[in-house]
Amino acid sequence: MTFPDRQISQRPVATNASVSLVSDPMEVRHALEELLDQLAPLHMADEELGSVELVVAEALNNIVEHAYLGRDDGRIELHWVLSGNGLHIRITDNGVPMPEGRIPLHPDQSPKDHAALVPEGGFGWFLIGGLAHNIVYRRDRGRNVLSFRLAVALD
């Protein structure tokens, strides 16, 4: 015997999904919209969604600018999984590796209060590092694989 009402109410919310895009700034915008649509049923706070959007935007912009060097036809795949300790995101691309094979995080990137010393760039990894956890970059069979966790949607 089936209980149609119950089946509908118990249908689980998707806790993982993917987004594909090519390396173009407008595609990044659309991919972020798609990701936020996928996350909407999880009822995260606006502040959390804002952090997810920002970190993913920075990671994707880095790939467009640095891995694909401005080429607009490079493939980028994003996959996310929600687990007990947050949202795990993995992003892969076929572009050039990171310089020296590692994430260019600068520990001494403290903005100066003298305007002339304030950098105009390099904020991206600073934001990713400030909001994400377990950030791992690896080169795997000619692809860049970046994964990280955002401590959002926690009970």
Add this chain to the structure above:
Amino acid sequence: MNLTSERIGDCLIIRVGEPRIDAAVAIRFKDRMRDLTADAATRTVLDLSEVDFIDSSGLGAIVASMKQMPDGVSLDLSGLMPNVEKVFRLTRMDTVFTIHQSAESALQDRAC
């Protein structure tokens, strides 16, 4: 890139009529700011109250806009929405800019 400017007394208010300043528009934003501030008064306020998302490229463009201001002209900010405020706070750029709650309060803070 929808940027509009209004001169109120000695003060130039530039309002950003876009929901995002991101990598897709950062260069256009910076160029437009250069045009609008070329003959700026002593104080210029960039009102971001309609912007709900900026990324590091957008932040870089705002910082570049501040650096390219004519001599003796400061660039203040107003109306930072939560996601925008977060980017300024995390990068500590909130210590580099004077940030007002709104364009109106910026005008009241100092007569101009």
